[in-house]
Amino acid sequence: MFALASCISAPLFAQSLQTIPSLPLATFQDSLGVNLHIEYTDGQYANAAAVLSDLQFLGIHNVRDQVPQPANWLPVGQGLAAMQMLGANGIHFDLIAAPNQALATNMQQLDNLQKTQPGMVISVEGPNEINNQPVTAPGLSNEQAAENYQRSLYSAVHSDSNFANVPVYYLTGGDQIDLSANPGLADYENGHPYPHTEEQPWSWLQLEFNQRFINPSALPKAVTESGYYTLPQSTDWGGVDEPGQAELVLNDYFDAALQGIVHTYMYQLLDAYPDPTGTILDDHFGFFHLDGTPKVLAYAMNNLSRAFPQDKASSPVTVQAAISGLPASTGHAFALTGSDGSIAVFLWNEAPVWNTAAQILQWVTPVPVTVQIPGSWNVSYFTPALPATIPLSGSNGTYTTTVASYPTALIFRKQ
Numbered sequence: 001m002f003a004l005a006s007c008i009s010a011p012l013f014a015q016s017l018q019t020i021p022s023l024p025l026a027t028f029q030d031s032l033g034v035n036l037h038i039e040y041t042d043g044q045y046a047n048a049a050a051v052l053s054d055l056q057f058l059g060i061h062n063v064r065d066q067v068p069q070p071a072n073w074l075p076v077g078q079g080l081a082a083m084q085m086l087g088a089n090g091i092h093f094d095l096i097a098a099p100n101q102a103l104a105t106n107m108q109q110l111d112n113l114q115k116t117q118p119g120m121v122i123s124v125e126g127p128n129e130i131n132n133q134p135v136t137a138p139g140l141s142n143e144q145a146a147e148n149y150q151r152s153l154y155s156a157v158h159s160d161s162n163f164a165n166v167p168v169y170y171l172t173g174g175d176q177i178d179l180s181a182n183p184g185l186a187d188y189e190n191g192h193p194y195p196h197t198e199e200q201p202w203s204w205l206q207l208e209f210n211q212r213f214i215n216p217s218a219l220p221k222a223v224t225e226s227g228y229y230t231l232p233q234s235t236d237w238g239g240v241d242e243p244g245q246a247e248l249v250l251n252d253y254f255d256a257a258l259q260g261i262v263h264t265y266m267y268q269l270l271d272a273y274p275d276p277t278g279t280i281l282d283d284h285f286g287f288f289h290l291d292g293t294p295k296v297l298a299y300a301m302n303n304l305s306r307a308f309p310q311d312k313a314s315s316p317v318t319v320q321a322a323i324s325g326l327p328a329s330t331g332h333a334f335a336l337t338g339s340d341g342s343i344a345v346f347l348w349n350e351a352p353v354w355n356t357a358a359q360i361l362q363w364v365t366p367v368p369v370t371v372q373i374p375g376s377w378n379v380s381y382f383t384p385a386l387p388a389t390i391p392l393s394g395s396n397g398t399y400t401t402t403v404a405s406y407p408t409a410l411i412f413r414k415q
Contacts, residue, residue: 016322017320017321017322017372017374018320018321018322018323019318019319019320020319020320020321020323020333020334020335020345021258021333021334022316022317022318022319022334022335022336022337022343023257023334023335023336023337024311024313024314024315024316024317024336024337024338024339025308025311025314025336025337025338025339025342025344026310026311026312026313026339027313028257028336029059029308029310029311030061030062030263031253031256031257031261031263031264032059032060032062032253032264033060033062033063033064033094033263033264033265033266034055034060034062034063034064034265034266034267034268034269034287035063035064035065035224035225035265035266035267035268035269036051036063036064036065036269037065037066037268037272038051038065038068038079038082038083038086039065039066039068039069039079039082040272042273043270043272044270044271044272044273044290044292045272048081048082048085048086049085050292051082051086051269051270052085052086052089052091054269054270054287054288054292054298055086055091055269057294057298057301057302058287058298058301058302058305059301059302059304059305059306059309060301061090061091061092061310062092062093062094062122062263062265063086063091063092063093063094063265063269064093064094064095064096064125064224064225064265065079065083065093065094065095065096066079066095066096066098066128067096067097067098067101067106067109067110068080068083068109068113069101069109070101070105070108070109080109080112080113083113083120084113084116084117086120087113087116087117087120088117091120092119092120092122093113093120093121093122094122094123094125094169094224094263094265095110095113095121095123095124095125096125096126096127097110097124097125097126097127097149097153098127098128099127099135099146099149103149103152103153106153107156107157107160110124110157110160110162110163111160111162114162114163115162118162121163121166123166123167123168123169123188123222123263124153124157124163124166124167124168124169125168125169125171125190125224126146126149126150126153126154126168126170126171126172126186126190127146127149127150127171127172127173128171128172128173129172129173129192130142130143130146130171130172130173130174131173131174132173133173134146135149137149143174143175146171146174147171147174147185149171150170150171150185150186151184151185153168154168154184154185154186155184167186167187167188167220168186168187168188169186169187169188169190169222169224170185170186170188170189170190171186171190172190172191172192172224172225173192174212176211176212176213176214177212177213177214178213178214178215179213179215179218179219180215180218180219181214181215186219187219187220188219188220188221188222188262189209189212189213189216189219189220189221189222190221190222190223190224191205191208191209191212191222191223191224192208192223192224192225192226193205193207193208193223193226194225194226194227194237194267195226195228195248195252196237196238197237197238197356198228198238198239198240198248198353198354198356199238199352200248200251200255200330200350200351200352200353201226201248201251201252201255201256202251202255202259202332202350205223205252205255205256205259205261206259208223209221220260220262221259221260221261221262222261222262222263222264222265223256223263223264223265224263224265225265225266225267226252226256226264226265226266226267227252227266227267227268227285228240228244228245228249228252228285229245229281229282229284229285230242230245230284230285230295231278231281231284232244232359232360233278233359234279234281236281238354238356239281239284240354240361241360241361242295242296242297243296243361244353244354244361245295245296245297246296246297246299246300246384246406247353247361247405247406248353248354249266249297250297250300250304250384250406250407251348251350251405251406251407252264252266253266254332254334254346254348254407255332255350257334258332258334266285266287267285268285268286268287269286269287269288270286270287270288270290271283271284271285271286271288271289271290272286272290273290274290287301300384300385301384302387303383303384303385303386303387304382304384306387306388307382307387307388307389307411308336308344308382311338311339312339313339314337314338314339316337317337317343319335319337319343319345319373320373320374321333321335321345321371321372321373322370322371322372323345323347323369323370323371323372324369324370325367325368325369325370325400325403326347326349326367326369326403327349327351327367330349330350330351331347331348331349331350331367331369331403332346332347332348332349332350332407333345333346333347334346334407340413341413341414342411342412342413342414343373343411343412344382344409344410344411344412345371345373345409345410345411345412346407346408346409347369347401347403347407347408347409348403348404348405348406348407348408349364349366349367349403349404349405350405351364351405352364353405364404364405366402366404367402367403368400368401368403369400369401369402369403370398370399370400371398371399371400371401371410372396372397372398373397373412374396374397375397375412375414376397376414376415377397377412377413377414377415378391378412378413378414378415379391379392379393379394379399379410379411379412379413380392380410380411380413381401381408381409381410381411382408382409382410382411383404383408384406384407384408389411392410397412
């Protein structure tokens with residue numbers, strides 16, 4: 001599935017310990033999300049039970065969708081009933097309040113969901129991609145109409161007792177704005193960074209918020225769409241094969257968390273429609289094929305969830321480690337700390353992985369990296385290529401492995 005990096009123990013390696021970026025494991029797990037289209041009953045999303053099964057396979061419990069339309073719209077009741085079923089099974093929603101229906105209707109549907117399953121709506125989002133789906137109002141430009149709707153939505157959500165502490169995300173696709181200088185619009189910045197020409201996600205995530213927001217560090221951030229599609233011959237912004245999608249989406253999730261992005265929703269769960277001509281990129285973003293079988297990405301996420309079952313919330317922990325061998329410009333180290341005292345040090349080398357001219361995944365030579373965390377540990381190695389971890393032996397808390405182009409981990413557990 002991936003090129004499996006080998007793991008070897010090493011003699012004592014001594015160098016200065018440094019604080020490395022870290023998050024509680026539960027916080028990272030809560031950052032992982034995926035987009036749905038639960039009301040699209042003419043495709044694979046019509047089977048809500050299968051959607052739930054797919055989410056459980058991935059180990060993802062946060063999803064993004066649109067506020068379901070009222071019962072007098074078609075499809076009658078599908079969205080509300082399906083979402084309530086998913087909510088009853090532990091799925092949480094970021095919901096887009098689309099301006100094609102009245103704000104009062106959006107709020108009524110949101111209330112219907114939140115009252116049925118308290119806590120299932122974890123965020124509400126303003127208009128989606130107004131550069132592609134303009135918002136209209138008499139005498140106003142698209143931007144003005146969308147901003148007015150956003151402000152009304154913010155007020156409505158924060159005055160509704162069902163949504164205490166539920167944040168409002170800013171609209172997407174609009175002009176650059178300073179949200180800190182315009183209170184009453186949103187609690188979160190929001191972006192849709194889709195890396196083009198099969199590039200790695202790191203710089204695209206940064207660019208999205210720097211271009212969209214003045215003073216981009218003022219508010220917390222969410223990425224409500226990102227991803228890579230499995231259509232390598234595409235002439236659009238660049239498709240990849242399945243292993244390429246798996247590597248790049250994993251990097252996307254980890255890059256976003258490392259950059260402090262609170263929630264990242266990949267586009268999208270399913271390849272929901274047939275594409276016999278192989279020309280419609282939107283039909284190839286899924287974690288699952290049209291026939292419901294998992295893509296390489298889905299298997300990788302399943303392996304990640306097996307190695308790191310859902311943790312309980314815990315406080316941040318400072319991680320001191322010595323790491324040697326990561327490439328200076330493309331290497332990343334990121335620790336996830338478990339509520340049981342474990343430390344998983346994820347390492348990856350974000351070198352280019354896709355050969356655009358040949359339309360194939362290119363080999364990135366794994367690099368040897370040494371990690372030292374003082375103390376007595378039982379240590380194992382995780383790769384998303386395998387559903388199980390591999391025990392390792394080392395000396396005085398020092399371990400060497402080879403790091404590939406996707407996140408792998410050394411997991412330190414107290415003896």
